[in-house]
Amino acid sequence: MCLGILMVDIVGIGCSCYDFLGISSVSPNIDGKIRLDRAISDGGGMVATALVAASRLGASVSYLGPIPGDNIGGLIKKSFDTEGVDTQHCKFDPNAISHISMVMVDTRTAERTIFSSGSREEYFMPQDLEKDVIQNARFLLIDGTYRAATIKACRIAKEFGVTIVLDADDRLANDPDVYDLMGLVDILIPSNRFITRLTKETVSEKAITKLKESISAKIVLTLGKNGCIVFDGNGFSKIPALTVDVIDTTGAGDVFHGAILVGLMHEWDLIQSAKFASAVAALSCTKLGGRAGIPTFGEAMDFLNEYKG
Ligand SMILES: Nc1ncnc2c1ncn2[C@@H]1O[C@H](COP(=O)(O)OP(=O)(O)OP(=O)(O)O)[C@@H](O)[C@H]1O
Numbered sequence: 434m435c436l437g438i439l440m441v442d443i444v445g446i447g448c449s450c451y452d453f454l455g456i457s458s459v460s461p462n463i464d465g466k467i468r469l470d471r472a473i474s475d476g477g478g479m480v481a482t483a484l485v486a487a488s489r490l491g492a493s494v495s496y497l498g499p500i501p502g503d504n505i506g507g508l509i510k511k512s513f514d515t516e517g518v519d520t521q522h523c524k525f526d527p528n529a530i531s532h533i534s535m536v537m538v539d540t541r542t543a544e545r546t547i548f549s550s551g552s553r554e555e556y557f558m559p560q561d562l563e564k565d566v567i568q569n570a571r572f573l574l575i576d577g578t579y580r581a582a583t584i585k586a587c588r589i590a591k592e593f594g595v596t597i598v599l600d601a602d603d604r605l606a607n608d609p610d611v612y613d614l615m616g617l618v619d620i621l622i623p624s625n626r627f628i629t630r631l632t633k634e635t636v637s638e639k640a641i642t643k644l645k646e647s648i649s650a651k652i653v654l655t656l657g658k659n660g661c662i663v664f665d666g667n668g669f670s671k672i673p674a675l676t677v678d679v680i681d682t683t684g685a686g687d688v689f690h691g692a693i694l695v696g697l698m699h700e701w702d703l704i705q706s707a708k709f710a711s712a713v714a715a716l717s718c719t720k721l722g723g724r725a726g727i728p729t730f731g732e733a734m735d736f737l738n739e740y741k742g
């Protein structure tokens with residue numbers, strides 16, 4: 434239900450879930466039982482965590498999507514409220530079932546394996562969208578979830594000059610409509626798994642060049658601990674990841690997306706924004722969970738200014 438016209442910096446429509454994370458140095462065996470060193474639970478999801486990051490970094494943000502009426506939906510909502518993510522344009526659905534992720538983090542590599550239940554397209558449809566909140570925003574962040582509503586949101590954004598940014602993860606690589614979706618966006622920020630699977634190119638620059646034959650968007654390709662590559666139309670800029678004591682890389686990509694939008698919001702160019710996002714994402718890797726390590730704007734700037742490499 435809309436309580437009035439809201440003006441926010443970033444609106445996001447896409448994946449919001451609840452994560453249960455455990456950390457252990459033992460690899461799972463079928464039919465085995467593992468004692469975790471530590472376990473936590475927190476809100477998660479690509480667009481949802483990006484919005485939380487942007488909010489903590491000072492942006493005003495609004496999430497568009499379903500909030501299920503089950504117990505987990507209550508936790509998802511509480512987490513949005515705590516983090517200052519507006520939910521007044523969400524669809525509160527007593528019959529929807531929450532998207533849950535179980536994340537197993539390996540202490541030896543800080544890498545994670547995710548088991549995820551997913552959401553349903555019909556939980557958030559084009560008629561559930563409110564135009565005002567999109568037309569008044571500066572950025573629209575999408576991840577391909579709730580596709581029909583997302584396409585409508587993109588059309589509104591285009592009409593009103595709102596910059597559209599797509600987080601493309603590997604599950605989108607097999608999507609038959611992925612090129613149509615990419616054709617709508619201004620900035621594409623894919624993961625390495627996505628671009629490799631889509632283009633069949635393992636050399637990043639070649640994969641970007643191949644993708645650029647079909648789309649006009651600027652591209653920032655994220656490469657995990659190998660940093661990212663910015664292609665802004667004037668060539669490739671490689672930005673290394675920042676070295677930190679990594680505990681858990683869960684959500685680093687989501688946080689990167691939220692942070693790069695905050696950089697752009699400050700009118701920085703794409704390269705400077707990507708450097709800022711790299712620092713924010715690196716800091717997010719120093720704590721267990723996708724959100725616990727997200728810094729404030731001041732903490733991120735101090736880290737960047739003091740960073741010696
Ligand atoms: N181990 C790491 N150390 C420092 N920075 C990291 C590390 N892993 C990721 N990052 C930063 O986070 C950015 C995004 O990470 P990544 O490419 O893994 O995203 P992703 O593949 O979308 O994963 P996810 O969304 O599941 O977190 C990287 O470009 C890098 O700047």
Ligand SMILES: [Mg+2]
Nearest residue numbers: 602624686687
């Ligand atoms: Mg990602």
